[in-house]
Amino acid sequence: MKARTRQIAFERTTLVVILALYLIPVLWLVSTAYKPPREIFSSPPTFTFSPTLFNFERIFQLFDVWQLLKSSIVMSLGTTVLSLLLGVPAGYALARSKSRYAIVVAYFFLAIRTVPIIATLIPFYLMMRDIGLLGTWWAVILINTTLNCAFVTWMMFSYFRALPRDMEEAALTDGCTLWGAFYRVALPTVVPGIIASALFCIMFSWNDFLTPMFLTNSDTKPLSVALLASFGTKDITWGTLGALAHFSTIPIVLMALFLNRYFVQGLTKGVH
Amino acid sequence: MATTSVGSIDFPQRKASGLRFSDRRRLFLVALAVPAVVYVVLVALWPLAQGIWYSFFDYNLLRGGGRRTFVGLANYAELWTDSTARRALINTFVFTFAAVTLEFAFGLCLALLLWREGRFNRICLAFLLIPVTITPVVVGLIFRALLAVDYGFFGYYLAEWGISGPRGFLASTTAALPVVILIDVWEWTPLVALILLAGLKSLPGDILEAASADGATALQRFRLVVLPLLLPTVFLALVLRVMDAFRVFDTIFVTTGGGPGDTTNSLMVYGVKQGLQFFNIGFASAIGNVAILCIALLCAVFTLLIRRADVKANGQ
Structure with a gap:
């Protein structure tokens, strides 16, 4: 018993040390x-400082912070909603289909997830330029929905497949419609899967940098792009950058912390 | 067309359609899957096909009025003869291999440390999510600032003590690549740990107990019982990370931009520069296609290796 306590104490100390260094x-x-x-630019670096909100005042002078936030929110929510609307029914259909092509289609979606964005981004950029969507939120939402809807389809495919068919069969015998069997019987039981899918979609599009960098303009750019684009111009210091980074990281980190149960569950089911 | 048949499926009481139940069900499922399939084909496969088509042309938007000239496989040949491209290809493989190996080794240790159920470990786990969820651009910027030689938290002392050279690690031709690899390891080790931990927690407890009742040591238990059962999870974690590491862009672009020289250039960074900054569409498309081929190849190799390991470990 004593050896066990000692081992736990050892494990915990190691963990705390690792975490402290890590963070x-x-x-x-x-x-x-x-x-x-x-004090940021003191050489050698100082470890103590007198706290100030000066940097936060500065970023509101230098950036249209609310507009940047709005762009990030619109693009990530747009991508997430569209991906769920397309991906959840598709995942259900593939899991319930008895056709041998269903698994082929499911793997097709998984394969789409692995495509490096550069291969599609260039032709997509030209396409958006030709139809006049370049520089709009739609361009980013449209291209990010391909990867995310493929991801949601695969993830929901695994969730629905793990779900026994009995309940739906029973509902159908009782006169439930096919749509009802999907919407009212199967769907409510996979809510954790939907939350996990949504969480990953939001995280992916919120943190995305490459696609909005080339597909948005100065009015529609999100926080992630503003962070780098503004860097190096005058008046931007590490302090203002740190303050702006608060806006881009805190919402997503908090969301992941509160929903971390779904996050971990999603990791094992789907492929992020 | 398809939409009208969906209408009749929505109301199965209406028997007028004359379809058997199994047929209606099949149609219903097809109707549910079709939007997603059509969307992905239009918005992902179509650009992919265009990319393959462009890669056979000399196509530059800034030169010759954006006219396309058919050049066959010249863009692919250039990928091999152009020293920058070759370096980017090699760097990407080195980056992927080194980063994923380290992430797996550290991730496994972390997962084993966190295996015990309890409040304490759950709290630690939550904190480990922070590096994974932070915007990758911000991760790059943090490390750029920390490693800056004049005022950076680490960079100043590394330069002062002569460890990094006067211009810092990120400006060094030998150290820049290892440093961007370590940044990736910092960012993604927790993810590997989380996946492996989920795998560990789903292991059947009775088998582990039986093994320790039989007098197996901790090391034997790990090697002979835990590891073989954990193989599918290991496979998932490795494939996931290999695919993402191969596509690395954000952190490299932010910290070094591919430099100094070409020492940290990756396929993605080079492709983006060629395609969307120099608008060299043909060549950039070839880079993208090679990246797809490499990822497909890596996945195939992995599947084979894992299958062989599985046969060896579980005798299937």
Whole structure:
């Protein structure tokens, strides 16, 4: 018994040390935002500082923060809703189909997930330019929905496949419609899967940088692009960048922390 | 067309359609799957096909009025003769192999440490999610700042003590690639750990107990019982990370931009530069297609290796 307690204590100490070392970069980012510029650029670096909200005042002068937030929110929610609307029914259909092509189609969706974005982004860019959608939120939503809807389809395919058919069969015998068997019987039981899918979609599109960098313009760009695009111009210091990074990381980190049960569940079912 | 048949499926009481139940059910399922399939074909497969088509042309938007000239496989040949492209290809493989190996080794240790059920471990787990969920651009910027030689938290001392050279790790031709690999390891090790941990937790407890009752040591239990049962999860984690590491863009683009010289250039960074900054569409498409081929190849190799390992371990 004593050896066991000692082992647990050892494990916990190791974990705490690892975590502390691990989170130094994150703590540094957070602290930078509250440092006055003079102290960020002190050489050698200082470890103590007098906290200030100066950097937050600056970013509201330098950026249209609300517009950037709005872009990020519109694009990630748009992508997520569209991907769920397309992917959830498709996942159900593939899981319930008795055709031997169903598994082929499911693997097709999985394969689409693995395509490097550069291969589709260039022709897609030209396509958007030709139909006049370049620089709009739609361009980003449309291309990100391909990857995300493929991901949602595969993930929901695994969730629905693990679900016994008995309940739906019983409902159908009782006179339930085919749509009812899907919408009112099967769907409510896979809500955790839908939450997990939504979580990954939001995270992926919120953090996405490559597609909006080339598909949006200065009015429609999201936070992730503003972070880098503004860097290097005058008046941008690590402090203001740290302050802006608060807006791009805190919503998504909080969401993942609160929903971490679904996050872990999603990891084993789907392929992020 | 398809929509009218969906209408009749919605109301199965209406027997007028004259279809048997199994047929109606089949049609219903097809109708549910069709939107997603059509969407992916139009918005993903169609651009992919165009990309393959463009890759056989000399097609540059900034030169010759964007006219296309058929050049056959010249773009692919250039990928091999152009030293920058060759370097990018090699770098991508080195990056993928090194990053995924380290992430797997550290991730497995972390997962084993976190295996015990309990409140403490759940809290640790939640904190581990932070690097995974932070915007990758921000990760790149954090490390760029930390490694800056004049005021960076690490960079200043590394340069001061002569470890990194006066211009810092990210500007060094030998150290830049290992450093971007380590940034990737920092970012994604927790993800590997989380996947492996989920796998560990789903192992049947009675088998583990039986093994320890039979007097197996911790190491034997791990090697002979845990590892073989964990193989599918290991496979999932490795494939996932290999695919994502191969497509690395954000952190490299932000920290080094592929430099100094070509030392950290990856296929994605080079492809994006060629395609969307220099508008060299033909060549960039060839880069994209080669990236797809490499990923497909890596997946195939993995599937074979894992199958062989599975046969060896579980005797199937």
